[in-house]
Amino acid sequence: MELTVQQAERIEGIVKAPPSKSYTHRAFIIAALAEGKSIIRDPLYSEDTNASLDACRAFGSEVQVDEDDGHCTIKGVGGQLKTPENVLNVKNSGTTLRIMTSVSALAPGYTVLTGDKSLRKRPMQDLLDSLKQLEVSAFSTRNNGMPPVIVKGGFKGGKTEIKGNVSSQFISSILIASPYAENAVNLHVKGKFISKPYVDMTLDIMRKFGVQAEYERSESSFHIEPQSYKKRNYTVEGDYSSASYIIAAAAALKSDVTIKNLLHDSKQGDKLIVDIVQDMGCDVKVKRDEVKISGHGKLKGVDVDLQNAPDLLPTVAALGSISHGKTRITGVEHARYKETDRIQTCASELSKLGVNVQEEKDGLLIEGGVHGGVVDSHMDHRLVMALYIIGLKVGNVTIKNASVYDVSFPKFPEIMKKLCRQENDTKKGY
Numbered sequence: 001m002e003l004t005v006q007q008a009e010r011i012e013g014i015v016k017a018p019p020s021k022s023y024t025h026r027a028f029i030i031a032a033l034a035e036g037k038s039i040i041r042d043p044l045y046s047e048d049t050n051a052s053l054d055a056c057r058a059f060g061s062e063v064q065v066d067e068d069d070g071h072c073t074i075k076g077v078g079g080q081l082k083t084p085e086n087v088l089n090v091k092n093s094g095t096t097l098r099i100m101t102s103v104s105a106l107a108p109g110y111t112v113l114t115g116d117k118s119l120r121k122r123p124m125q126d127l128l129d130s131l132k133q134l135e136v137s138a139f140s141t142r143n144n145g146m147p148p149v150i151v152k153g154g155f156k157g158g159k160t161e162i163k164g165n166v167s168s169q170f171i172s173s174i175l176i177a178s179p180y181a182e183n184a185v186n187l188h189v190k191g192k193f194i195s196k197p198y199v200d201m202t203l204d205i206m207r208k209f210g211v212q213a214e215y216e217r218s219e220s221s222f223h224i225e226p227q228s229y230k231k232r233n234y235t236v237e238g239d240y241s242s243a244s245y246i247i248a249a250a251a252a253l254k255s256d257v258t259i260k261n262l263l264h265d266s267k268q269g270d271k272l273i274v275d276i277v278q279d280m281g282c283d284v285k286v287k288r289d290e291v292k293i294s295g296h297g298k299l300k301g302v303d304v305d306l307q308n309a310p311d312l313l314p315t316v317a318a319l320g321s322i323s324h325g326k327t328r329i330t331g332v333e334h335a336r337y338k339e340t341d342r343i344q345t346c347a348s349e350l351s352k353l354g355v356n357v358q359e360e361k362d363g364l365l366i367e368g369g370v371h372g373g374v375v376d377s378h379m380d381h382r383l384v385m386a387l388y389i390i391g392l393k394v395g396n397v398t399i400k401n402a403s404v405y406d407v408s409f410p411k412f413p414e415i416m417k418k419l420c421r422q423e424n425d426t427k428k429g430y
Ligand SMILES: O=C(O)C1=C[C@@H](OP(=O)(O)O)[C@@H](O)[C@H](O)C1
Pocket: 021, 022, 023, 095, 166, 167, 168, 169, 172, 194, 195, 198, 310, 311, 334
């Protein structure tokens, strides 16, 4: 699918942020491990989170989606997982792949995990090595540390270490499966620890499902005793990463937009987007569970470290392109290991729109100034949504391979169309 985005004059209205992708994955998987029936309210149904739900079914959980309000009832297996009958194809979802790799060690027999072309390039070796120290036998079939991955059932536990500079999902993965290891698990994260808020989210939801996990923050060490998750009624909060596109559009244009369902005290690192657009000169008011943006359409470049919020890279790169002056994004080398090498794909697509952009090892240097043109998402959902924002600002941006927003934010075009006001309001959004 190809999408041409036209200029919008204003953006205004009240919307509810879509549910958090990260919390939805975790809620589905932890409820599937718990004993008894959990109810997950307001979960995200998207390509990625559906991959987690399918994997939960494959391990023997019973899943029912309510047709009226969409809540999900999951009858968990109480730590007694079934061996999947087939290879688990988790499509484009890195979170599912990583978390389910450790979970697979709780099922007897062998589990094979794979995914689409992009997923088969996502690094796994550090996780496989760390699991080995816990006497889990897991390896890449291609011997390059990438999927397909084979995991043999059996999770002894003990002491393990892992590097913290590639993906926090490795750490979340070990933590989530650890309560069902035969012995206690001690996990130490070595060196730079990126994307830390995602691990805080993991601990947060593990504790809400009744598990005790110790975290010695200053030492980057975790300790989990054998125990089990309890069934729960759990409501998924709104997603700051998805909301970042609405916030960015509102900051880029004249606007009056209220986004509900965004918690002020959220553990999500991507709530940094609020500070970023404020630094760029946009007026934002934050309440307990909503964010209100009053944009005047003029932004200035900023310096920003995205170590803890890598998924904001495309959004901030788009904002930098439509701002006056320079934007420098640092700390985010790990964005190279996502659906695409996002440092490289952002640089290549922005330069097609006339942006003066320089690729750095751990980020981007952007000089504001952009025009319309034809770009490609490289099948990366976050690139589609970020490039769309530029289209709303400058008009005539055609995005190839645009349908992949379904991976994280299926209602993205619908919500943007609802909010955007064109000059004569005949064409909305695109
Ligand atoms: O645990 C999670 O839910 C996620 C962790 C982050 O990955 P890294 O830890 O690999 O940076 C993030 O980019 C991804 O979209 C979701």
